[in-house]
Amino acid sequence: xxxxxxxxxxxxxxxxxxxxxxxxxxxxxxxxxxxxxxxxxxxxxxxxxxxxxxxxxxxxxxxxxxxxxxxxxxxxxxxxxxxxxxxxxxxxxxxxxxxxxxxxxxxxxxxxxxxxxxxxxxxxxxxxxxxxxxxxxxxxxxxxxxxxxxxxxxxxxxxxxxxxxxxxxxxxxxxxxxxxxxxxxxxxxxxxxxxxxxxxxxxxxxxxxxxxxxxxxxxxxxxxxxxxxxxxxxxxxxxxxxxxxxxxxxxxxxxxxxxxxxxxxxxxxxxxxxxxxxxxxxxxxxxxxxxxxxxxxxxxxxxxxxxxxxxxxxxxxxxxxxxxxxxxxxxxxxxxxxxxxxxxxxxxxxxxxxxxxxxxxxxxxxxxxxxxxxxxxxxxxxxxxxxxxxxxxxxxxxxxxxxxxxxxxxxxxxxxxxxxxxxxxxxxxxxxxxxxxxxxxxxxxxxxxxxxxxxxxxxxxxxxxxxxxxxxxxxxxxxxxxxxxxxxxxxxxxxxxxxxxxxxxxxxxxxxxxxxxxxxxxxxxxxxxx
Numbered sequence: 434x435x436x437x438x439x440x441x442x443x444x445x446x447x448x449x450x451x452x453x454x455x456x457x458x459x460x461x462x463x464x465x466x467x468x469x470x471x472x473x474x475x476x477x478x479x480x481x482x483x484x485x486x487x488x489x490x491x492x493x494x495x496x497x498x499x500x501x502x503x504x505x506x507x508x509x510x511x512x513x514x515x516x517x518x519x520x521x522x523x524x525x526x527x528x529x530x531x532x533x534x535x536x537x538x539x540x541x542x543x544x545x546x547x548x549x550x551x552x553x554x555x556x557x558x559x560x561x562x563x564x565x566x567x568x569x570x571x572x573x574x575x576x577x578x579x580x581x582x583x584x585x586x587x588x589x590x591x592x593x594x595x596x597x598x599x600x601x602x603x604x605x606x607x608x609x610x611x612x613x614x615x616x617x618x619x620x621x622x623x624x625x626x627x628x629x630x631x632x633x634x635x636x637x638x639x640x641x642x643x644x645x646x647x648x649x650x651x652x653x654x655x656x657x658x659x660x661x662x663x664x665x666x667x668x669x670x671x672x673x674x675x676x677x678x679x680x681x682x683x684x685x686x687x688x689x690x691x692x693x694x695x696x697x698x699x700x701x702x703x704x705x706x707x708x709x710x711x712x713x714x715x716x717x718x719x720x721x722x723x724x725x726x727x728x729x730x731x732x733x734x735x736x737x738x739x740x741x742x743x744x745x746x747x748x749x750x751x752x753x754x755x756x757x758x759x760x761x762x763x764x765x766x767x768x769x770x771x772x773x774x775x776x777x778x779x780x781x782x783x784x785x786x787x788x789x790x791x792x793x794x795x796x797x798x799x800x801x802x803x804x805x806x807x808x809x810x811x812x813x814x815x816x817x818x819x820x821x822x823x824x825x826x827x828x829x830x831x832x833x834x835x836x837x838x839x840x841x842x843x844x845x846x847x848x849x850x851x852x853x854x855x856x857x858x859x860x861x862x863x864x865x866x867x868x869x870x871x872x873x874x875x876x877x878x879x880x881x882x883x884x885x886x887x888x889x890x891x892x893x894x895x896x897x898x899x900x901x902x903x904x905x906x907x908x909x910x911x912x913x914x915x916x917x918x919x920x921x922x923x924x925x926x927x928x929x930x931x932x933x934x935x936x937x938x939x940x941x942x943x944x945x946x947x948x949x950x951x952x953x954x955x956x957x958x959x960x961x962x963x
Contacts, residue, residue: 438472438495442503445469446510452601453515454874459601463627463653469507469549470576470632473500473556474569494568500557501550508549512542515596518870525868526682545593548583555579559952562959573633575952577625578945581618585942592793594842598624600878603885606906607659612886613932615941616844622945627653667890667904669924674715674747675894675902676702679918682724682865692733694725699737701920703744715747715922717828721894722752722771722838722863729774729785730756739780748828749776750835752861755787757818768818773835773861775826784827787820788837790846823849831856831927834889838862841880844939851887851935856927858889863896873899873915881907886934890925 448465451458476495495503519541524534559575560568580598588594599620602608611619630649634642678698702718718741720727727734734753742749755772771788823846825832834850834857841847841860850858860880864873877899884891884903891903898915902923913921 435476438476438499438503439506441468441472442507443510445472446507447514449507449511450514453596453871454878455871457874459604460657462598462601462624463657464631466576466580466625466628467631467635469504469553470556470573470629471635472503472507473553474560474572474632474636476500476503494560494572495553495557497554497557497561500553501547503550504553505543505546505550507546507553509542509546511549512545513538515871515875516541516545518867518872521868521870522866526866545587545591548587548591551586552579552583555582555949555952558956562956569636570633571952573629575949576629577622578948580625581622581942581945582949584618584621585939585946588843588845592790594844594879596875596879597621600875600882602660603878603881603907605657605660606664606908607662608656609882609885609907612882613888613934616848616886616934616939617882618844618939618942618945622941623656627656664906666910667906667908667926669890669904669910669926671716671925671927673892673902673923673925674702674718674745675892675900675913675921675923676718676720677895677898677900677913677917677919677921678721678723678725679897679916680723680725680865682863686726691726695734695737697918699741701918702741702749714745717748717750717833717892718742718745719859719861719892719894720749720751720753721861721896721900722773723896724863724865727751727753728756729753729772729782735782738774738776739782742776742778743780746778748778750774750826750833750859750861751776752837752863755785755820769816770820771817771837772820773826773837773859775828775833784824786824786826786835786837787822788817788840789820789823790840790843791817791819792839823853825850825853825855826859828857833857833859835859835861836883838864841876841883844883844886844934847883848887848935848938851889851931855889856929857925858884858887858891860891860893861895862893864899865897873897877901877909881909886932888930888932888935889928892923892925 445466445468448461452462452465474494475492476499477493520534520538523529523537524531556572556576556579560572562568584597597617599617602620627649634646634649637645676698738749738751751774753772753774755770757768757770759767773786774782775784777783826835832855834855836847864876867873880891880893881903884905885907888905890905893901893903899912900921901909901912902925904910905928911921911923913919
């Protein structure tokens with residue numbers, strides 16, 4: 434295999450790092466995968482050079498095994514550059530020594546990088562039968578569908594849906610209208626489609642290269658310049674008060690420290706300044722998911738939240754540890770859940786949502802006998818059990834769909850809140866786990882995409898940042914600074930109705946899966962019946 438193929442694959446991995454926050458050079462996404470596509474389709478030299486309309490064919494596509502390795506390299510580099518915060522989390526909160534934490538990061542990158550390897554393998558299979566020109570065209574046409582299929586696999590099977598390609602264009606409002614029909618997967622498809630045009634330009638004769646390259650550049654400029662098109666501000670007739678407590682992740686919660694912290698947070702929740710509140714009180718007060726031992730059955734905690742709701746004459750949505758008592762007569766320990774509880778303006782605790790999609794190694798430990806170190810990550814409250822139903826939280830003549838932390842990265846799950854009737858989204862999270870990294874910004878962009886897909890206002894409240902109010906176009910209309918204790922007055926408005934994506938879910942991604950499966954079936958048929 435040509436050395437150039439390895440360099441192209443590595444270049445693609447590096448470009449993929451650059452298009453996500455930070456440094457957020459999202460416009461490079463239109464070309465970030467073109468080097469990988471060229472590496473796959475030009476990995477080997479042909480034995481005989483033949484002139485054709487696609488240039489002098491001195492190249493041949495990689496074998497499936499070679500393509501997998503090229504994609505694996507590209508994907509591993511991408512995850513290493515984007516998810517480097519895994520090492521910090523394992524070291525700071527998992528109790529691992531730096532070399533071991535770095536080793537965990539390497540294994541993490543190799544595992545998830547294999548998804549890009551499978552993507553490359555699919556393209557190599559498509560290019561491997563028929564003439565070189567026909568195979569290359571088939572592979573390029575398949576590439577957008579194959580990428581979307583891999584993203585859906587990451588979301589539904591692997592369970593790590595972090596940073597889908599489409600989120601890089603979250604600021605491009607005209608382009609993101611596509612997501613209201615297809616979800617983020619439609620944006621990923623479009624970005625990959627432009628990448629295939631750039632790759633194709635380098636596979637044709639020089640006489641046609643300028644024409645195809647120019648067309649790809651024009652399409653890129655037109656699509657990217659639409660980022661400057663801004664609709665008018667979204668109307669907002671209500672406001673929320675989002676508390677960002679900036680509590681450290683620690684287990685030294687003495688009774689005195691607990692009471693003092695609770696008093697401080699209570700005061701911050703009910704005493705806004707006139708300038709900050711705009712002369713009006715909040716309709717809802719939100720407390721985030723946090724590392725504090727706030728249990729829903731703790732009388733002191735319940736009393737404090739009830740007082741807040743009564744004094745502010747507002748609803749309160751609070752992140753807390755839910756408790757499920759065992760059935761009467763059983764001697765089992767109570768189960769604990771990661772919850773969002775609702776308290777009405779009369780101080781009554783009226784509803785609760787229990788987090789369904791838990792974070793592996795953060796809220797529960799899979800294969801506990803193998804990953805013994807991960808118990809350090811859950812030592813503050815123990816191991817959670819998942820909730821079972823996407824309960825809405827009923828507010829004043831409208832309902833809130835509240836999803837917790839990591840759940841914001843799963844489009845097919847969040848849309849179910851809107852499909853059930855949620856007219857506003859609330860996302861509570863504790864991003865303190867990520868430390869001083871780009872992860873909070875990556876997490877924010879994925880939450881913004883959920884607002885876009887479902888055309889909902891999103892109130893995003895975090896322990897340490899980024900706390901923000903997000904409008905139905907995905908725009909951040911108000912935000913609090915990171916790593917400070919503060920409160921944010923956040924405008925919003927309930928919105929009824931549903932988008933096509935809300936009603937029909939991941940139909941587009943499944944269509945891409947069907948196309949990929951059909952291509953694999955055709956390849957197998959050709960091999961069996963040449």
